[in-house]
Amino acid sequence: MARRKTEIFSMSFLDCITCAFGSVVLVYTLINAHGGLRHATESQALHAEVSRLEQQVLDGYQQLVVLRNSLIQADEEQARTEGLGTRVLSETERMKQQLTDADKEALSRREAIERLKADLKSLEEDARRLEGASKDAGASGTRVHGFVGTGDRQYLTGLRIGGERILLLVDVSASMLDETVVNVIRMRNMSDTRKRMSEKWRRTLSTVDWLAAQMPLDGQFQIYAFNTRAWALHPDSDGKWLKTSDSNALIEALSNLRKIVPAEGTNIENAFIALNQMNPRPDNVIMVTDGLPTQGTSAPLIRKTIDGDGRLKLFERAFARYPRSIPLNIILMPMEGDPMAPSAFWVAARSTGGSFMSPSKDWP
The missing domain is CATH 1.20.5 (Single alpha-helices involved in coiled-coils or other helix-helix interfaces)
Structure with missing residues (x-):
């Protein structure tokens, strides 16, 4: 009987290997x-x-x-x-x-x-x-309006207030509120009562009162106010003459002047146009103003300001309408920024046979 061969990898070993591998897995x-x-x-x-x-x-x-x-x-x-x-x-x-x-x-x-x-x-x-005056013509006064002031007054010679027909032209433009441009602008924003109480305007009223007090009784008079237009201070008397002896008419005209509030620009040409429309014409003109005009017969359309040359041209155009046969007396109130005014008004007064004056602050 042949001997059985011995194998190294027997079934038991493989099983062990497989089991070990399975265990690892x-x-x-x-x-x-x-x-x-x-x-x-x-x-x-x-x-x-x-x-x-x-x-x-x-x-x-x-x-x-x-x-x-x-x-x-x-x-x-x-x-x-x-x-x-x-x-x-x-x-x-x-x-x-x-x-x-x-x-x-x-x-x-x-x-x-x-x-x-x-x-x-x-x-x-x-x-x-007036009520106590004598009925005798020789004893009666020669003035219809009295003027009450304070202190002594110097009545300058050369200012002729006589005549048969005396015309007073009073400037009532906004510049009559004060002597400086800044204060004029400031005063324009104040109340009418404050405007009427401005020092320059009160001096203007006193000047007109003094002029009215010097007018003779046997003549005629008219008082016009002017700014951008010109009108008579006595109602319904444009172009008409009033009797100087009519104290009521004079007092009413002066009272209406006190009610005015200075406003708007200055147009002297319209004042001279109103003068030419009077029939008969005056034989003596007294103008109270403070400078050359700022407007012509119509208001400017574009430019709202004007320089000294422009104002002088406006005055020359206005003075061209003035009749040279009538004396033009000018009372110039103070105003800054208008250096050409004194010379222009002086030439105008001299060329008509009138007078020119620039009063001090305490006149009249």
Whole structure:
């Protein structure tokens, strides 16, 4: 019987090898399965963390929007508060200015009342003088209107107020409110009562009162006011002459002059046109003004300002309408910014046989 061969790799060895390999595969599978489970768990945790962070980001954006809106509202509220503060300060200043203006207006009214009292007293004295005058023509006065002033007055020679027909031309433009351009602009924004109480305008009224007091009783008179137009101060008397002996007519004309508020520009040409329309013409003209004209027969269409040369040309055109046979007497009130006015008016007065004067502040 043949001997059985011995094999190294018997069935038992293969089984052991297979079992060992299977064990390794099983261990690897178990390890891999455990790793996948842990990875899945970690992935879920990371996803949860990402979701939580995204939610925090979204919440942060929402809070940022809320804060931004709050900041905008705060800025708007601050702007409104600052605006309100500015308005309050402005309103306070305006109220202070109104209070100051009210005090000034009250003072002006008191001054106006005192002046009216003085005018009333003067009129009463005139009335008593006229009523007590003698019926004898030789004993009667030669003046229909009295003038009461303060202090001594120098009646300048050369200013002839006589004549059969005397025409007074009174400038009532806005420049008659003051001697400086700045103050004229400031006065234009004040009340009418304050305008009538301006020092320059009161001097103008006193000058006209003095002129009226010098007119002879046996003549005729007319008083015209002019700015951009010219009109008679006595109602319904344009182009007509009034008797100087008619004290009521003279007093009414002067009273209407006191009611005027100086305004608008100066147009001397219209005043001379009104002079030429009177029939018969005057034999003596006295003009009270403060400077050369600023307008012609019509208002400017484009330019609202005029220089010295332009004003001189306007006066030359206006003076071309003036009859040279009638003396033109000019009383020039002070006004800055018009250096050509004195020489132009002096030449006009001399060429017509009249007189020119620029009175001091205490005249008449």
